[in-house]
Amino acid sequence: MTSTIFTLPPTRRSSSGSPDSDTSPWSLRSEIESALGGTDEPIIPGSGEEDKNWAFKRSVPTVVLYDEIGLRLYDKITAEAPEYYLFNDELNLLKAHGKEIAQCMGFSRSNKNDQGPPDGTEYPPEKRWKPARWGDEAVGKWNEGVNGEEGLGGGWQRGWDVVELGAGALRKTAHLLTALASSLPDPPSNTSTLPPPITYHPLDLSYPELNRVLGEMHEAIGDKIEGKVACVGLHGDYEAGLQFIRDGKLAQIRKSFNNKPENFTEELFVTSTASSAPQAIPTDNQTYQEDSPILSPSSIHLVTPQDAPCPLPAMDPRIVQGGSSPNSYSSEPSDEHMPALKEISHPRSAAREAPAPRISSYPAEADRPLHFIFLGSSLGNFERPSAAPFLKSLPLRAGDTLLLGLDGRPTPGEEGNKKVEIAYNDPAGHTKRFEEHGWDIVKGELGVKGDAEFVGRYNEELGRHEAYFRSKERQSIHLPTYGQNITIEEGELLNIEWSYKYSIKEAMDLFTAADLRVVNSWKAPDSEYRLWLLERPSVRFIVPPSNDIASDKLSALNMFNSANGGELLKVKGLPKWEEWIALWKFWDHITLDMIPKELLHQKPIDLRHICLFYLGHIPTFLDIHLTRLTKGRHTEPEYFKDIFERGIDPDVDDPTQCHDHSEVPTSEEDWPTLTQILDFRDRVRQRLLIIYSDLASGKMPLDRHTGRVLFMGFEHEAMHAETLLYMLAQSPLTRTPTAVKEPQWVLLREKWDAAKVENKVLIVKGGEILMGHDDAEKDDEECQTGESWADHEFGWDNEHPHISQQVKTFKVDSLPVSNNDYLSFLSSTGAFDNLKCETAPASWVNTSQTDTPEWKIRTFYGPVGFDVGGSWPLMASKLELEDFAKWKGGRLPTEAELRKLWESEEGPRVNGTVNNVGVKNWHPVPPTNTYMDNAGNIIHGHNGGVWEWTSTPFEGYEGFVTSRLYPGYSSDFFDGKHFVVLGGSYATIPQIAGRKSFRNWYQSNYKYSFVGGRVAYDA
Structure with a gap:
């Protein structure tokens, strides 16, 4: 040695x-x-009478020991x-x-064989987009080569x-x-x-x-x-x-x-x-x-170490120096800004097809x-x-x-x-x-x-x-x-x-x-x-954004030397620049690291577009709304707005019935190339960067309408990141996420088995429950300064207005329906013996190569057995969970009941101290019950990382007003076929999962999304 x-x-x-x-x-x-x-006054270590006996004014440094x-x-x-x-x-x-x-x-x-996958099989990794070179880490790992x-x-x-x-x-x-x-x-x-x-x-x-x-x-x-x-x-x-x-x-x-x-x-x-400072927005060291x-x-x-480089365009030096951006505050990226794009983490070259670079501080x-x-x-x-x-x-x-x-x-x-x-x-x-x-x-x-x-x-x-x-x-x-x-x-x-x-x-x-x-x-x-x-x-939403952090991030935008910069930090509803960076790391990891070339033009779910559509849809949606905001020009190529503006959610029973949407190419050769889409994405991100610069410098007014547009663009991208993930979960071609340590299933199984909790039937007392919030879009025009809307919470049109409902006393399971629960239900009713891919939950997969099925649970790391994921919440359609609830003698809770549960003393929390949102894990985990820790703190349970179905049809609250910015966002789905789902999944960003007014919705027979449910009972 x-x-x-x-x-x-x-x-x-x-x-x-x-x-x-x-x-x-x-x-x-x-x-x-x-x-x-020492100190002038004695320090009393505590609030009790006994603590006064331990008061002190002086100390001795521990180093003497x-x-x-x-x-x-x-x-x-x-x-x-x-x-x-x-x-x-x-x-x-x-x-x-x-x-x-x-x-x-x-x-x-x-x-x-020490700690292999639960089924004892170890699979070679999917090939990356770029060709392997001799000496690369993956070369020979599976054939006793240079890195074997x-x-x-x-x-x-x-x-x-x-x-x-x-x-x-x-x-x-x-x-x-x-x-x-x-x-x-x-x-x-x-x-x-x-x-x-x-x-x-x-x-x-x-x-x-x-x-x-x-x-x-x-x-x-x-x-x-x-x-x-x-x-x-x-x-x-x-x-x-x-x-x-x-x-x-x-x-x-x-x-x-x-x-x-x-x-x-x-x-x-x-x-x-x-x-070296990040190329996006330089950060001063915090001491x-x-x-x-x-x-x-x-x-x-x-x-505190500086943050790592991210897929954010390098900021034009003129912005840092307070130079003007083009077209007054229309903030469109012109040719003079384009050189900065060469510093993007995914440059325009063959390297576009390589995995995202490793984040390094x-x-x-x-x-x-x-x-x-x-x-x-x-x-x-x-x-x-x-x-x-x-x-x-x-x-x-x-x-x-x-x-x-x-x-x-x-x-x-x-x-x-x-x-x-x-x-x-x-x-x-x-x-x-x-x-x-x-x-x-x-x-x-x-x-x-x-x-x-x-x-x-x-x-x-x-x-x-x-x-x-x-x-x-x-x-x-x-x-x-x-x-x-x-x-x-x-x-x-x-x-x-x-x-x-x-x-x-x-x-x-x-x-x-x-x-x-x-x-x-x-x-x-x-x-x-x-x-x-x-x-x-490398991809995380762990630390909630704060004004202190944001002030450090945006110092390069001269906000402290501007009339508007201070307001930019105080406005809570405006997505912070660091939030955009985190979201883009999330989005780029999904789109560039998890989707192989051969999957770009495929539909993992027939009811959705090909994967490539979503790579173009996200920057196009943002660009359309930035163009309307600034009354400027669309980012080139302008025709992207014609094919990428809006996706689809067709009727599951009759896919020919669908809301208004963009007309997309019907043949692969007519679609834009991946490189063209990524170039466009980078230009739109640069455009957004210029807008934030103009807001910080005071060049562009910080009114509430602007804040709403930026909020919409941010949450729209976050929601589609989750949509892409539940699509990719259905494809065997999807690559494993590498943003977090790969789960060691055998070790986790042992830990989960040891910590297993039993379901309890909770009694939730009836009473008033407040839902929604006040966020009238028409009032935006009255808020022309950041100070006038500093504490405002944005939402989507179906979240407004703030309403009150009365809920009767009811009973409800403390834990959601698990995969094991549903397996028992199918076995007890005789349905399991005849289970087919078409009738099984979409979150399950038959891995057998013979006539005898072998059902496992889908994950991005490959299928896992019920010994690993059996205690996870079942992800299934409303109809499937409703059948289980009826078999158990109950029903699905209403929207108001589920909200009431989440505010009760024993009830779980979506975004509590312990949770599974914001891709802390890229898979569900076993749910937990509420308990008290050794400091007397209540640790509320969580549902394992899924949205939850309700029996409430999706419609607007009394007083609903359709959004002016996105008129069809909600009202296109007030059809009696869509039902409210609440909470958030392991792939939902905390900004959404943590907002109590947020409402999601799916058709009752749509079974691909990360949605589970629990059984409620009449009292």
Whole structure:
């Protein structure tokens, strides 16, 4: 096993230093002085009477605990204090689930039978659009070629970087590294000439600790990871290490390391530079100052990484400089703006037919997958408001992961509190000796003579363990940096560290704020300690857009120097520019990555157009409405508006009956080419960009009519993204989505089986239910400034007006109808034996090649068995779900009843703390019931990620007025054949799923959409 340590360039700014400067060199003494300086008023940690006894004014930095002696004392705790459950629980999780974690991270399997698909079959990937080249990742994977999994080629060429924040504890990290190494095949015979495929980088401020850990690792597991894992320590603080990674310089270390002899150290003098800004709208780095203690190092300041490039046209420099756009505020892209289009992520060339480029927040040469490890619940040492910014600062790209150890809140009450308090103050006194050694460091640095003892408690209200020094005597301490003396009274408390615990809701809120998706998690059997595997997908709608984020995004549009820019940020109903970027990543992933060439001119569903139509329809719809808005010219080619303006929703029983729609070509050669459509798409996006620029600069008025047009264009694209997905779900040619980690079905099945919940019949009390909202389109003309409609919520015409209905008391199932439920229904009624493709739910597929059918559930990752997806909500037509409900003795709920359920105390929520919307998963998941977490928070259930049918015919509310902008949007379907569906599916963006007034609709016998249902009963 080869190992070395690199010293990173110091970039750390002092949190104290001299009183007049924040650039003085950091020193332990100055850090201690700053903390001892204290506050004028005591801080009371809580709202109860008992909390007053724990008030404090001064603190001691946690860094005093972690010198070499302190680290050895900490090791004593982990080795000899079984009460400290955090260490042992995390250790046992890594022992028991290390291979699963490696698999979920994306490491290949040395034995393909370890965790294959549920049916034991592994299928070769679909061919991409571009021709494969020798050396490409996919070449030979399935034929033992250059990258063959059997032939050992690919893993040794691509590689992975694993960065642990803090040197960690050898006993824990060794299990993970061994699991990662064992996931790879044995090294080839010429391994001595090849670099190991995995490079492990422990990042720590303590050089001796790094040296010790790497040395012990060599002795303990060197033979197990030989040829597979190289150990390269990074000596520096977190800020220096993370910036080094953002700058893409891990590749530089590997290059240097691979040309050096074993067991050497080197000091790197590398100047850190900021990442390149996105080409769309430049983003200034957002800096957070963080002084909260963590295990090692104790304090850092955080820099949020810039967002990645996206499929957005580069903005013309004249816009940034405040130059005028063509045709006053008509904002049409003219020839002078077109050079900017060359910077689009999908340029006009053969590369158009390649998959979307990998989103990267740092240079391309660092494209090896990167996996961060942050164990020991070290994040608990951050104040809660500081934890999310730190996690958000981690430079994670698509395919990268973060393995986070995090302790949960214990069960409320004396027993839970006692468990935590003993963990942090064991009977043998190991923790006491560890903590009080920190006071010895203070005494040595400042020449203090007095003593202090360690005391602590668990604060149930704040969900944290609190550690303090309590002064044994009255003592005076001189602070030389500040030139002052302070007096610490006998019995006075000095805070030393917090250890926050996270309930489920707190953890979910943390991950949402940090822009992270949960890939999987593992819980200790005897505590609330968990390992969370997290990622930041390339396509995501995790973090709700905020004015703070938007102000950073749109700074390049000169809004702060304009009369209108401030208003643009305040208007809630206007789609933020970052929302458009997220939506375009979603759309482009579907259209360019999931639809192969051979599918473009096919109809996965006969009742819809060919796939290519929708690629042209979306930009055409937007361009038509932007043209009307600006009274300008249509984007070329103008004839697109004649074939792409409106799609179709024909009568299922008689497809010749259909509303007004565009006339489309009847032969393939008459359709525009893919390249022509994508060029057009880019020009329309550029046009929209210019409009946002003009709105921000004040050149174009920010009236409510403009906001409505932009809202319509945004949600129209989002709805069609879902339409395309449920179409693609019907085709075997559809490619697998790569925006999130591929689901490991066997592992998920085990997790879902363990967490299975039972259906309950809920009684929902009758009463008034409010539906819809007030959004009269005719009132737009009265709102000519952003301020006049800042809080307005847009919707579609069928959502207006706000109405009230009375609902009688009713009963309803807490869970929707599942695939297993429907299978039981078919079996009980004898229908299953004669089930055909025409009569089965469209979400099921017969995979048998014989006369004996074998029914499975469709997913974008291939069919899965009922052992995996049986508990998922059934996606089917209203008629199919209605038959099930009648068989069960019930019915489908009305629109008002379903709304009433979603507002009841025990009822589920569409977009609650735990949900499955916004492509967090590209498939349904098992639904859940409502429960209370250990912090007393109600975690409302969810339905697994489907819309829900109602028995209510689709029609306008009383007072309905047809939209002026889109007259036929709703009224064309007031035919008695369409019924209201509510909520949102796993493919619905949160902006739609989270709006309670939103109404969708389908024909009762339309069975392809992502719609499920639940059974209601008369009370």
